[in-house]
Structures are given as C-alpha cells and as structure tokens.
Amino acid sequence: MLSIGQSGDGAGEELTGLVKLSGNAVKDGDAVFTGVAANVSGTSTGSFMGNMSYDTDIKVQAGNSMEISYAQVGSTATVDLAVTLQFN
Numbered sequence: 001m002l003s004i005g006q007s008g009d010g011a012g013e014e015l016t017g018l019v020k021l022s023g024n025a026v027k028d029g030d031a032v033f034t035g036v037a038a039n040v041s042g043t044s045t046g047s048f049m050g051n052m053s054y055d056t057d058i059k060v061q062a063g064n065s066m067e068i069s070y071a072q073v074g075s076t077a078t079v080d081l082a083v084t085l086q087f088n
Contacts (some may be wrong), residue, residue, distance in 0.1 A: 001086040002056050004035040007049035008079040013040045015074035019083055025064035031056075040077070060087055 004019055017035030036050030060066065070081055 001053065001084075002033055002058075003051060003053045003082075003084045004033065005049075005051045005082040006036045006038070006079055008038065008040065008077045013075040013077040014038065015072055015077055015079070017079065017081060018071045018073060020069045020071070021058065021066060021085075022069070023064065023066040025060045025062075025066040027059040027061055031058055035081070058087070 002019070002021075004017065006017055008015070016037040018032055019035060020030060020032045022030040033054055034052070036048075036052055038048040038050065040048045068083055068085075070083075072079060
C-alpha cells in the first residue's frame, strides 16, 4: 500500500505531484505514482488538500536501499507532502 497526502498554498495554482520509488531495493525497477491533482481557486490561499492511496504489489529486496522522491508538475506552489509505504 502506498498513500500520498498533499496540501498546498497558492491562489490560482494548478498542480499535481509525482512520487517515485527507485533504488536497488525495488526489484522490478522504478515505480512512479501520481498524487492529487489540484486547481486552487484564484481568491483563496491554502485551500487544497487531498490523499491518494494505491493498492500495490511492489517487490522489494530486503537489505538494499530505496529512494523516495517527489516532483511537482504544473506550478511552483508551496506543497506539504507525506508518503507512507507498507510492504508485505
């Protein structure tokens, strides 16, 4: 399971986030997931938040490293982000 929580500031901003899992712990290669797509109203600040959850079957190799990275697509709004991963 992978969950992505996003909230942000900025009036009139449009954006979405991408979360990438990479490293030699990810057996099947890099995996990329989209966060919440947001279009913040032009007269408000700090008015978007959302959560996405994915039921995944990401195979990992114990004892190796994984990098979790975030890229923002669309605008330069300030975003707070939380990502949780659960492996079986």
